[in-house]
Amino acid sequence: MVKVALPTHLRVLASINTDVELIIEGAVTTNSIIDAIEARYPMLRGTIRSLSTQKRQPFIRFYAHKEDLSHESPDVPLPEVIASGKEPFLIVGAIAGG
Structure with missing residues (x-):
């Protein structure tokens, strides 16, 4: 079971x-x-990835096992601690402003 934090x-x-x-x-x-x-x-x-390109939406980031995976290939297997549910896969909404 994989845990995901949205x-x-x-x-x-x-x-x-x-x-x-x-x-x-x-x-x-x-x-x-x-x-x-x-x-x-x-x-x-x-909302997470584009319907037309299937790429990550701007201002959405992916983290697994304390690593930013936002620019990695989305088809690479994730670490075992994520696959086993020991740690959550994080989908983070980035914030910009001034």
């Missing part, structure tokens, strides 16, 4: 109060996690 604005949109727990068949990758989230919460389609 940013507050996406949790509100999907009416989620806690971290999401997902069962992923096959390799646990950023793409497989997002596929599972979008399947369970269709209202989140297009």
Whole structure:
């Protein structure tokens, strides 16, 4: 079981109060996690990655095992601590301003 922590604005949109727990068949990758989230919460389609390009949306970041994976290939298997659910996969909404 994979645990995923979503940013507050996406949790509100999907009416989620806690971290999401997902069962992923096959390799646990950023793409497989997002596929599972979008399947369970269709209202989140297009909010994490672009519907047209399937690339990460601006101001969304991915973290696993204290590493920023935002610019890594989304098809690379994630660390075992993420795949086993010992640590959550973090989807973070970045903030910009001045």
